[in-house]
Amino acid sequence: MNQLNEFKDTIPVRKEEQLNEERLLEFLHSHFELNNDQLEIRQFGAGHSNLTYEIKVGNWEAVLRRPPLGPVAPKAHDMEREHSILRDLHSLFPFAPKPYAFSNDESIVGSQFYIMERKRGFVYDTSFPKEIVINDEFYRAISEEMVDTLVTLHEVDYNGTKLQELSHPVGFLERQVHGWIGRYVRAKTDDIKGVEELTTWLATNIPISPNSTIIHYDYKLNNAMFSFDSPTKMVGLFDWEMTTIGDPLADVGAALSYWIQDDDPELLKLGLGKQSVTATKGFYSRKEFVERYARKSGRDLANIDYYITFAYFKLATICQQIYYRYKQGQTNDPRFANFHIFVSTLITHALQSRKGS
Known part of the structure; x- marks a missing residue:
């Protein structure tokens, strides 16, 4: 210990x-x-x-x-x-x-x-600590914990909290889609093929949202912390900057945009540097993630392809904003020098994620 x-x-x-x-x-x-x-x-x-x-x-x-x-x-x-x-x-x-x-x-x-507060535990990102034993059972347990914790968050009663005062759930998804399109335009540096096609599709195919819940909106494995004593049990969840009350399926879509799987294209796997551990065989696929969330939450995920497509675009916009800061000399961090390539990869992957594409 x-x-x-x-x-x-x-x-x-x-x-x-x-x-x-x-x-x-x-x-x-x-x-x-x-x-x-x-x-x-x-x-x-x-x-x-x-x-x-x-x-x-x-x-x-x-x-x-x-x-x-x-x-x-x-x-x-x-x-x-x-x-x-x-x-x-x-x-x-x-x-x-x-x-x-x-x-x-x-x-x-x-x-x-x-x-x-300073929480203590393991954060899994591109590799696992040498202190723990890993196998297929471990990968599956981590996958299930990630899905189940998201379901639990979406069940939290937000009435009477500060979050209720700060959030505007009515029209959430429409504002998000048009807002992120605007952010991309303002941070644009390079002409990237497919952006106009993608943004037009997103703006004209917005689904009807289910009942609103608390959403984390940056839910991914390396924002979670797991117990030293039980390495498949979550003890912390971080980066609550984008948290609001809104469409829970937008939260699921965002989580899935970060959930790399073993058969994804290499550029998607390696766009931010080293490959996420979720690409290891034995982890849930995105399809398994969706199926477990639907079963545990009771929500209809028939339109989940839209939310995943939007999430890839949203992630592309975040990376574009970071690249814009790099191009403007607002940061000299060398990790950001090739972010425009990853933005292009995400736009392409988003187009391919549309149902029937």
């Missing part, structure tokens, strides 16, 4: 993403009862958008989350909104981390930020 507790899920802070340690330590002492030990900061390195740090003072530890460097899109990366959502959601859905403090004072770390 000691070996598991030493499992490292952080990296040294990237040079261009360092924090003002003196100002941050002053803030921490004003909000928490801490000793006089040195502030230690490490970074969670897997994300491509918001910046997340592990902060420690002696035995006290927490996580700091802030927007990415440079200008950001209007209403995007709203740390105050995310902090407010978590305050209510944590007690209703304990996989959500407990928030501790929020600050709008940009003189501390260069932007607004919030601090939340």
Whole structure:
């Protein structure tokens, strides 16, 4: 067990993403009862958008989350909104981390930020930790846990929460489709074949939504954390920035756009670098994911192809926004240099995901 507790899920802070340690330590002492030990900061390195740090003072530890460097899109990366959502959601859905403090004072770390609890466990992304034994049974159990936790989230009663005040579920899907098309246009850099055909199809084939639920809207394996003691049981779910009340099938579609399977094209598997572990044989296929969700939730997923197609376009737009920031010199992160190729791959895959295509 000691070996598991030493499992490292952080990296040294990237040079261009360092924090003002003196100002941050002053803030921490004003909000928490801490000793006089040195502030230690490490970074969670897997994300491509918001910046997340592990902060420690002696035995006290927490996580700091802030927007990415440079200008950001209007209403995007709203740390105050995310902090407010978590305050209510944590007690209703304990996989959500407990928030501790929020600050709008940009003189501390260069932007607004919030601090939340530090959860411990495994995060599965492109490989598995050497500390655990993996086999087909393990892959299936992880798959089932991901589906079942999503069903559980969609069953949470949001009435009376801050999320209800911040959300507008009526017309959600229509706003999403037209909104993401607009975001793509504003972040456009290269002419990519198929974009006009895809956006026209999305805008003219919007299905009728089922009853609204809480949706995470960035639900994927590397946003989940699994127990050291029971490595197929989830203990944490992160990145609640896009959470709202809306169409639960949009949440399923988003999850499936990240769920790479073993027979996917190589460009889809490797577009963000290393291949996701979900592409390993033994994990659920997207079809199995859909079937289990439908069985567990009781929802009709007859139109799921539309939601998957839209999710690929939405993911393409997110990658395009990141690539736009790279092209504008707002970030120098070399991981983003070829994102335009992945955007093109996602557009092509979205077109192929339409029913009958």
